[in-house]
Amino acid sequence: MAHAATSSNSAPRLEMRGIGKAFGGVTVLSDVDLIVQPGEVMALLGSNGAGKSTLVKILTGVYSRDSGTVRVDGKEVVFPDPRAAVAAGVRLLPQEISVMGDMTVAENISLADLPVKRGPGFPVVDDREMRQRSRGLLDQLGFASIDTAMLVKRLSVAEQRIVEIARALAGKARVLVMDEPTAALTEQEAKLIFQIIARLKEQQVAVIYISHYLNEVFEVSDRIAVLRDGRNAGVFETRTASRGDVLAAMLGRVADDLYDIERRGADGDEILTVTGMTVPGKLDGVDLSVRAGEIVGVFGLIGSGIETLGRAVYGALGPRTGGTVLVGGSTYRPESARVGKARGIGFVAADRKREGIIGDLTVRENMVAPFQDRYVRGLFVSRSAETEQAKRWIDLLGIRTRGPEQVMRTLSGGNQQKVCVSRWLVDSVKLLILEEPTRGVDVGARHEIYLELRALADEGLAVLVLSSDVEEVAGISDRSVVLDRGRVVGTFGKGASPAELMAATTDDPAFHAA
Amino acid sequence: MTSAADRSPTVAGSSRGPLLTFLGRPSSGVVMLFVFYILLLVVFSLISPFFMTTRNMMAIGSNIAFIGLMAAAGTPLIIAGGLDLSVAAIAGLVGVLIAVLYGDYGWNIWLAAVAAIVLGGAIGAVNGLFCTRLRLNPLIVTLGMMSIVSGAALILTGGLTKPLMVPGFNWLGQGRIFGVPFPPILMMIVFVALSILLRRTRFGRFVYAVGGNAEASRLIGLPVERVQMVLYVLSGVSGAVAGLMLAAMLGAAAPAAAAPHLLTVIAAIILGGTSLYGGRGSVWGTLLAVLILGTLNNGLTLNDVSSFWQDVTKGVVLMLAVSLDQIRTRALGE
Numbered sequence: 001m002a003h004a005a006t007s008s009n010s011a012p013r014l015e016m017r018g019i020g021k022a023f024g025g026v027t028v029l030s031d032v033d034l035i036v037q038p039g040e041v042m043a044l045l046g047s048n049g050a051g052k053s054t055l056v057k058i059l060t061g062v063y064s065r066d067s068g069t070v071r072v073d074g075k076e077v078v079f080p081d082p083r084a085a086v087a088a089g090v091r092l093l094p095q096e097i098s099v100m101g102d103m104t105v106a107e108n109i110s111l112a113d114l115p116v117k118r119g120p121g122f123p124v125v126d127d128r129e130m131r132q133r134s135r136g137l138l139d140q141l142g143f144a145s146i147d148t149a150m151l152v153k154r155l156s157v158a159e160q161r162i163v164e165i166a167r168a169l170a171g172k173a174r175v176l177v178m179d180e181p182t183a184a185l186t187e188q189e190a191k192l193i194f195q196i197i198a199r200l201k202e203q204q205v206a207v208i209y210i211s212h213y214l215n216e217v218f219e220v221s222d223r224i225a226v227l228r229d230g231r232n233a234g235v236f237e238t239r240t241a242s243r244g245d246v247l248a249a250m251l252g253r254v255a256d257d258l259y260d261i262e263r264r265g266a267d268g269d270e271i272l273t274v275t276g277m278t279v280p281g282k283l284d285g286v287d288l289s290v291r292a293g294e295i296v297g298v299f300g301l302i303g304s305g306i307e308t309l310g311r312a313v314y315g316a317l318g319p320r321t322g323g324t325v326l327v328g329g330s331t332y333r334p335e336s337a338r339v340g341k342a343r344g345i346g347f348v349a350a351d352r353k354r355e356g357i358i359g360d361l362t363v364r365e366n367m368v369a370p371f372q373d374r375y376v377r378g379l380f381v382s383r384s385a386e387t388e389q390a391k392r393w394i395d396l397l398g399i400r401t402r403g404p405e406q407v408m409r410t411l412s413g414g415n416q417q418k419v420c421v422s423r424w425l426v427d428s429v430k431l432l433i434l435e436e437p438t439r440g441v442d443v444g445a446r447h448e449i450y451l452e453l454r455a456l457a458d459e460g461l462a463v464l465v466l467s468s469d470v471e472e473v474a475g476i477s478d479r480s481v482v483l484d485r486g487r488v489v490g491t492f493g494k495g496a497s498p499a500e501l502m503a504a505t506t507d508d509p510a511f512h513a514a
Numbered sequence: 515m516t517s518a519a520d521r522s523p524t525v526a527g528s529s530r531g532p533l534l535t536f537l538g539r540p541s542s543g544v545v546m547l548f549v550f551y552i553l554l555l556v557v558f559s560l561i562s563p564f565f566m567t568t569r570n571m572m573a574i575g576s577n578i579a580f581i582g583l584m585a586a587a588g589t590p591l592i593i594a595g596g597l598d599l600s601v602a603a604i605a606g607l608v609g610v611l612i613a614v615l616y617g618d619y620g621w622n623i624w625l626a627a628v629a630a631i632v633l634g635g636a637i638g639a640v641n642g643l644f645c646t647r648l649r650l651n652p653l654i655v656t657l658g659m660m661s662i663v664s665g666a667a668l669i670l671t672g673g674l675t676k677p678l679m680v681p682g683f684n685w686l687g688q689g690r691i692f693g694v695p696f697p698p699i700l701m702m703i704v705f706v707a708l709s710i711l712l713r714r715t716r717f718g719r720f721v722y723a724v725g726g727n728a729e730a731s732r733l734i735g736l737p738v739e740r741v742q743m744v745l746y747v748l749s750g751v752s753g754a755v756a757g758l759m760l761a762a763m764l765g766a767a768a769p770a771a772a773a774p775h776l777l778t779v780i781a782a783i784i785l786g787g788t789s790l791y792g793g794r795g796s797v798w799g800t801l802l803a804v805l806i807l808g809t810l811n812n813g814l815t816l817n818d819v820s821s822f823w824q825d826v827t828k829g830v831v832l833m834l835a836v837s838l839d840q841i842r843t844r845a846l847g848e
Binding site for chain 1: 710714715716718719720723726727730732734735736737793
């Protein structure tokens with residue numbers, strides 16, 4: 001079972017040293033060390049883009065490393081693919097719950113290593129053995145209450161998480177990476193995960209715990225490793241570390257060159273007024289306003305409601321929203337993206353690939369798509385009018401492309417994002433809503449996008465940015481709002497520090513009580 | 515976090531040789547099909563003296579027109595992320611409906627023809643409603659519709675073939691303009707019209723955008739469902755017109771005459787370079803594929819290859835073409 005991996009010597013359970021990784025010439029990790037002892041819970045902290053995901057993907061065999069060594073129980077390992085990592089006892093609990101809802105608990109747990117027995121001439125799955133093994137794993141985690149014959153889709157989200165953990169522990173688990181394991185859970189349910197972690201410690205598993213919730217990290221971890229800009233930014237003993245030290249290591253001094261964006265006091269007309277915006281289970285009575293010429297940033301962690309707020313205002317959620325929205329002083333009922341667009345709202349989605357770009361089309365076609373009517377002359381679309389406009393936008397935003405006819409898919413993330421912004425730069429759009437405007441965008445292009453948002457605001461556009469990157473919100477907003485579990489928990493003027501914003505969201509009484 | 519996929523493709527294109535640059539163009543698939551078509555013509559004319567005759571070419575034209583019409587309308591539908599498996603069944607139903615209305619109920623033949631086309635459009639609209647409003651999988655919806663429509667055609671005639679000899683009407687299938695049979699002329703008109711629709715109009719842009727990324731299209735406020743709806747109706751109408759033409763050509767309406775051609779229609783669209791996942795394709799690719807499949811059929815028949823072997827050949831060509839396209843795409847590192 002989980003503790004079967006004995007360490008005869010005193011080597012760390014996991015020892016990653018000098019890990020480096022670059023994508024297309026951009027360094028994402030350089031010289032990163034991560035050492036975890038048996039039975040230790042190591043929290044891994046860092047802002048968006050600090051390199052946590054990349055480090056974990058290298059550890060679990062998703063990416064190969066450019067440099068450095070990985071040792072498990074003192075033995076050097078190379079994982080060409082995730083299967084090899086699993087075989088070596090390195091297991092991952094991904095952020096998104098991934099279970100097969102229509103299979104039983106026992107099947108879900110045993111899927112990667114189904115027990116077989118001799119059948120009528122060919123091996124068949126040994127159901128009894130499978131149930132017993134799953135039972136053993138669940139009991140070991142302290143969940144005798146979960147029935148192994150139950151279909152997984154009938155379990156609660158927390159129970160599904162537990163099944164997933166049991167699956168990750170099947171066989172000889174030595175290292176377990178938990179990526180935001182409590183993101184989809186209530187506080188009560190999160191406690192269950194903490195209980196499990198305590199048991200894993202007893203079984204000498206090394207746990208790497210990734211979370212944005214500082215309180216959680218301080219409650220559950222033994223040590224805290226911080227990454228910043230792809231490098232080690234300190235390792236702390238949790239018992240003796242102060243919250244301030246950890247935050248400082250995580251956020252660093254605000255990168256002056258990245259966020260040298262001028263801030264303004266807003267005196268324009270109120271373009272957007274949201275009162276009591278409610279979406280069941282996501283948003284709970286959010287008030288918000290944005291003026292012409294103003295950049296308002298909304299900061300929140302995953303699951304806080306920032307994924308929902310922009311869509312709810314724009315209309316992309318359909319008419320399932322409560323509360324009132326005023327656009328340009330008159331009531332607006334968010335119904336659909338079409339209506340939102342007609343009322344002068346533009347929207348740039350967080351997931352560029354899935355919801356933003358149309359990859360097979362050209363830059364020109366992507367740019368003109370929302371307002372295609374404007375390029376129709378008589379019966380036909382005027383390609384020359386489109387090209388002219390596309391070239392203007394390429395120049396205006398400094399988009400690096402071979403020209404308007406380049407296929408969208410082949411642009412870099414930052415340039416794709418600029419195209420997604422350019423689409424809305426027509427006179428009828430008064431409010432631009434951007435979700436995670438610089439996710440997956442390299443530092444240079446990020447700065448250009450910030451400058452461009454400022455310039456657009458200065459020309460009278462109202463800009464609403466929703467982001468889980470605290471530095472970004474603090475760095476570019478004229479006013480910022482912090483969301484937590486669907487509510488506004490703080491409002492700040494220009495010049496609020498990332499630490500202030502972060503503190504607003506992590507001051508969660510439920511966790512303090514624990 | 516930045517993923518590898520976000521960054522790596524920036525280097526595309528610039529440092530490649532001329533071959534890969536050519537293959538990287540979206541039009542290269544159509545060019546390759548054209549070359550293959552010419553090759554096919556050359557090979558068959560070398561083997562058989564009867565192949566490259568005006569008469570034979572006209573015969574090929576008449577034979578492919580019926581499939582070409584359905585494939586033409588099916589192309590934008592698949593580009594927009596839809597699929598219509600009921601189109602050939604609609605063609606069968608329409609033929610017998612006209613025969614029954616005209617023969618058994620004494621309707622005016624043209625009135626019956628119009629009614630049949632309206633029926634085709636209506637069936638398309640039902641397909642569209644199920645696929646867009648209820649968001650059901652088009653494969654299942656139109657497979658079900660195919661079964662319903664085929665069954666209805668058999669019920670209407672009790673499974674029998676109905677004669678349909680009306681001089682004016684039969685001209686649609688047998689008539690000629692300046693010596694060229696009418697069916698391929700109509701097919702070409704439809705191809706040209708659809709090409710203009712797709713390349714030059716606002717609607718055409720929406721078709722590619724919706725198929726390329728429906729979610730992104732919805733979020734920038736494009737009428738995703740309306741576009742797909744229109745295309746389902748168009749596909750239904752194309753099935754009706756094809757069925758009408760087939761009945762006119764044969765001088766009879768058989769309930770099961772059209773249905774077996776469904777696979778050829780879909781094969782032509784895919785062979786023509788339209789992505790089954792939507793977002794990519796052109797009607798000219800489809801036209802070339804229809805020509806290739808029709809020519810292959812004709813050439814093999816002229817050379818006394820049994821129709822059983824023809825099916826095998828068709829399958830091999832289709833799989834080869836699709837594999838080549840996939841290899842091409844992978845070679846470009848996507």
